[in-house]
Amino acid sequence: MSVPISTGVVFQAQKLRKVYHTGELDVVALHGVDLEMSAGELVCLLGASGSGKSTLLNILGGLDVPSSGELRYKGWPLDGADENTLTSFRRNCVGFVFQFYNLIPSLTARENVALITDISADPMTPEDALEMVGLGKRMDHFPSQLSGGEQQRVAIARAIAKRPEVLLCDEPTGALDVTTGITVLEAVERINRELGTLTVVITHNAAMAEMADRVMHLSDGKIINEQRNATRLPARELKW
Numbered sequence: 001m002s003v004p005i006s007t008g009v010v011f012q013a014q015k016l017r018k019v020y021h022t023g024e025l026d027v028v029a030l031h032g033v034d035l036e037m038s039a040g041e042l043v044c045l046l047g048a049s050g051s052g053k054s055t056l057l058n059i060l061g062g063l064d065v066p067s068s069g070e071l072r073y074k075g076w077p078l079d080g081a082d083e084n085t086l087t088s089f090r091r092n093c094v095g096f097v098f099q100f101y102n103l104i105p106s107l108t109a110r111e112n113v114a115l116i117t118d119i120s121a122d123p124m125t126p127e128d129a130l131e132m133v134g135l136g137k138r139m140d141h142f143p144s145q146l147s148g149g150e151q152q153r154v155a156i157a158r159a160i161a162k163r164p165e166v167l168l169c170d171e172p173t174g175a176l177d178v179t180t181g182i183t184v185l186e187a188v189e190r191i192n193r194e195l196g197t198l199t200v201v202i203t204h205n206a207a208m209a210e211m212a213d214r215v216m217h218l219s220d221g222k223i224i225n226e227q228r229n230a231t232r233l234p235a236r237e238l239k240w
């Protein structure tokens with residue numbers, strides 16, 4: 001493996017392409033994506049359904065591999081990495097949050113987070129992780145005793161308790177109403193600010209992009225526009 005290019009740069013992609021082969025049909029989901037993302041940034045991936053957002057996020061997180069092109073994590077090549085390398089990358093470096101929370105119903109909030117902290121090298125405690133997302137008083141509640149927004153915040157606590165370098169969120173508020181969605185985004189914002197975690201959030205919702213440092217607009221598998229916000233709007237001030 002080569003020497004990392006720069007300590008500040010987390011992801012670097014060049015000419016990233018992803019083609020899904022389904023039967024006779026080839027679907028080109030990414031058409032040559034070039035990007036750079038740095039430590040501590042909050043980046044929004046914005047685009048219509050089918051524009052390639054989840055494909056890109058999954059490749060950044062080592063859940064999938066590109067068909068061609070280069071992808072580096074802190075200088076280390078992820079394209080062409082074998083399954084063991086990708087597993088260790090996902091386990092040590094990446095926290096994922098999806099639209100649905102995937103909590104274990106028979107475990108409390110604390111126990112759901114402890115599943116991850118028990119197998120991590122240098123985790124925070126489940127209690128600290130749950131405090132960070134504003135659930136300090138609900139640690140012993142089961143998922144069925146929590147609202148959708150609270151369950152999503154448990155999922156965020158679970159994702160960040162191992163102190164990942166990167167937090168990847170695929171439509172984290174997709175199943176929530178506006179007010180609840182904002183409490184979830186406040187948790188994401190706090191983690192990004194206080195832990196310095198590079199945070200990438202997928203959304204359909206252009207209003208949400210105002211909380212980001214940078215917004216990448218995807219269309220037909222390409223980044224068609226990139227915008228840097230002069231200031232970040234606090235999540236609690238977002239309106240949609």
Ligand SMILES: Nc1ncnc2c1ncn2[C@@H]1O[C@H](COP(=O)(O)OP(=O)(O)OP(=O)(O)O)[C@@H](O)[C@H]1O
Nearest residue numbers: 020022027029047048049050051052053054055056
């Ligand atoms: N496993 C797969 N097999 C075949 N085609 C796929 C697969 N996953 C995604 N695609 C196709 O790749 C393209 C990009 O999909 P992707 O899910 O990345 O878009 P998206 O912007 O995240 O969409 P959405 O907002 O609806 O989740 C779409 O045309 C989609 O149908």
